[in-house]
Amino acid sequence: METWSEVAKIQPLASRIILNSIKKDRISHAYLLQGERGTGKEAIALLIAKGLFCENNSVSDPCLHCNACKRIDSGNHPDVHWIEPDGQSIKIEQIRNLQKEFTYSGLESNRKVYIIKGADTLTVNAANRILKFLEEPSRQTTAIMLTDNSQAILPTIRSRCQVIDLRPLHPGEFQNQLVKEGLDQRTAVLMSTLTNNFDEALAKSHDESFAIARRLVIQLVEVLLTNPEDVYLFIHQYWVTHFKERNEQEEGLDLLLFAIKDILYYHIEHEAGMVFFAPSDELLEKAARLFSQEKLLAMLQAVLQAKRKLKQNVHPTLVMEQLTLQMQR
Structure with missing residues (x-):
């Protein structure tokens, strides 16, 4: 301005x-x-x-x-x-x-x-x-x-x-500004949920580390759907090796929270509230079939609890181990 x-x-x-x-x-x-x-x-x-x-x-x-x-x-x-x-x-x-x-x-x-x-x-x-x-x-x-x-x-x-x-900032105005800068609508929606700082949103949208973070969240959901017994291994091999700093760990949990919320919104046909997945995403549809609303609510509570533990300085690896055990149940 x-x-x-x-x-x-x-x-x-x-x-x-x-x-x-x-x-x-x-x-x-x-x-x-x-x-x-x-x-x-x-x-x-x-x-x-x-x-x-x-x-x-x-x-x-x-x-x-x-x-x-x-x-x-x-x-x-x-x-x-x-x-x-x-x-x-x-x-x-x-x-x-x-x-x-x-x-x-x-x-x-x-x-x-x-x-x-x-x-x-x-x-x-x-x-x-x-x-x-x-x-x-x-x-x-x-x-x-x-x-x-x-x-x-x-x-x-x-x-x-x-x-x-x-x-x-009004989310719609913020998203329109981001789209004018070349972001696709889905990314603009996600960025406006993560931050209301225009420069930070632009930088994050072009950050390779953030792109990897998004992919890891998608992969985690896929593992939970197809091979839940491998989720513990996935966390140790990929998740904790990427999310090293505290702000990165918190952001990773935020993205996971958005993904689970989107699956729940798909269940209740509230597509307007989605920020992580596109409504046409096949993984979203598959997750909605296999995860009940009760299961999704329990997963949301588990992620929120994990965020609180990070704030309390619990070791991040232990936090993720406990979270994956809760999501496997």
Whole structure:
């Protein structure tokens, strides 16, 4: 999203609020943009910053072509500062460095912008330190704080920001965007179920590792249908050797959950809810014949239990061994 008209298609209320502020020259000294991943927080932050520094600003949209716009896009503008979590959190040293930077005059103007990604990860000391900026606002300073988890933001910080709520992307709109980028409809539906981050969805759709993950889920269903006695061997030879990292293991279980749900949906003739299989898939039809609804519900419960065990740091191989034993019954 590079223009406010594009933002308006996804976040109409947010774009209207911010655009009105820009047109009336009433930019807030601090914004808190809160919403799920993929709702456009970074794109909106960039647009605000470009609007403040654009050399050819036409009141609403920045030109996107001047040196200021290009440098903001590349992260090289000297008066636009990004703060991101260092590891799991934003630490007080990062805020101290930011404060030190703000003691200097702007290199090209007196205006400065700082953008804090993952503002919910501020340590208590860092959060208290950032309050100094928010409690003593300067007309020439704009803070933009981004968060996926608004509940973790200190009330003292929230009260000093203009809070902008970003709505989740509508699945249909998201899928249409992915199809325009070349994804087939079935893949777009699956990606919109896994993530609402556009860039992540595109990257995942072209990721060979993810393609293998999809195939492994299909193969696991086939083994359960045709040779259930071999499922334990399949898990050790193929599944655990591919899904090595925790996020991969969780995603593998998510895909398996979608596949089992689709078989259940086929049973109850709710094809619109399917995300993993195509309604015409022969494997889907075969699985629906051999697995009763009661069996599928038990399998769903087993997968959900396996996901909980992963969260509890149970060894992933043990989790999958227990899961396959439950699905064999």
